[in-house]
Amino acid sequence: MKILAIETSCDDTGIAILQTSNNGDFKVLANEIASQIELGKKYGGVYPMMAKRAHEKNLAPTLKTALSRAKISLKNIDLIAVTNGPGLEPCLWTGINFAKDLSKKYNIPLVPVNHIEGHILVNFLNLNQVQKMDDRPFSEPNKISFPAVALVVSGGHTQIILVKNIGKYEILGETRDDAAGECFDKCAKILGLEYPGGPIIAKLAEKALGCPTPQRLPRPMMYTKDYDFSFSGLKTAVLYHHQKQNKTTQKSKEYIIDMCGEIQQAIIDVLLKKTIKAAKDYGAKTIILGGGVTANHELKTQLFIKMKEIMPETELLFPEIEHSTDNGLMIAIAGYFNKNKKVAPSKVATIKADGNLRISH
Secondary structure (H helix, E strand, O other): OEEEEEEOOOOOEEEEEEEEOOOOOEEEEEEEEEOOHHHHHHHOOOOHHHHHHHHHHHHHHHHHHHHHHHOOOHHHOOEEEEEEEOOOHHHHHHHHHHHHHHHHHHOOOEEEEEHHHHHHHHHHOOHHHOEOOOOOOOOOOOOOOOOEEEEEEOOOOEEEEEEEEOOEEEEEEEEOOOOHHHHHHHHHHHOOOOOOHHHHHHHHHHHHOOOOOOOOOOOOOOOOOOOOEOOHHHHHHHHHHHHOOOHHHHHOHHHHHHHHHHHHHHHHHHHHHHHHHHHHHOOOOEEEEEOHHHHOHHHHHHHHHHHHHHOOOOEEEEOOHHHHOOOHHHHHHHHHHOHHHOEOHHHHHHOOOOOOOOOOO
8 A cells, every 4th residue: 555645734844655565564655844944944933824835835846756756656646644633724724635636636535644643653663673772672573562651742732642552542641831842942032042942952952961050940840740731931931031141141152051951951851750650650561752852862861761760661662853853754654544534535525624633532
């Protein structure tokens, strides 16, 4: 089976082509991304209507590139998978309408995919080659041990999800305000750094590792008994701390490096505390990471160290860095696991965008 996947939930236009076999092996034929980072830098963030227009401009040429790389035509596609939520609805509709047109024109079934599920299931790509931070073999080769706890953390989402099995999810906790990635971006803006903030803060934070920082930011909701998050207070604390400095200090390299180290560590501390708590409470055999923020090397390193100390038998899965951020490949894999929900070309009008789509109810 060859699956064409379309992802337009936010500001990256992702199109992938995935070949699957009967035994569940995946072969990536193409995974193309048209990024809007430069547009985001210009305006300091993502604006839905501008992102929508960029998707409209990028979809056709990105599809052409993907087909060329895969060396196939649309007539060879067996299934189309498209993100229908959650995300920015103007952006979601752009991808959905594009997918519908292809479905009807080439008579290809269409399956709607939950963006969050895509972030989780991309970890199924080549499990025998999946990234691990040590040399231990998996307890079951090419399989994920359930139950699992997934930490999905990005610019728009921060959730801890109980994964009972593929397709069986329960949201245990989520952010009550800003997502972790959004907090990174807003803190970077306060410090006068470019968008997106996460990668820049992580790079500068490397210089602060092992050095005592003069400031101590709060760790919001770190010790509450639930699994929820709140990062707006951290952003506000950074703003107030920054405002208290004189103009020379605000712009000094040392101050910015120290603040980046502290911001990153504050976010990591909260994410790890809640994730480990959920994994222990629910007897998780695996912890799964997904979302753009999980590309952060320090987050993965510190989580691995804590797991080795506290729950050494639990496995840690995380995708390649290029598969952490939004991409079509994760939608293709989720489409494969949801192929029984495919919609005939004559009925694709029933597929709608849902910006607040939930992975569990």
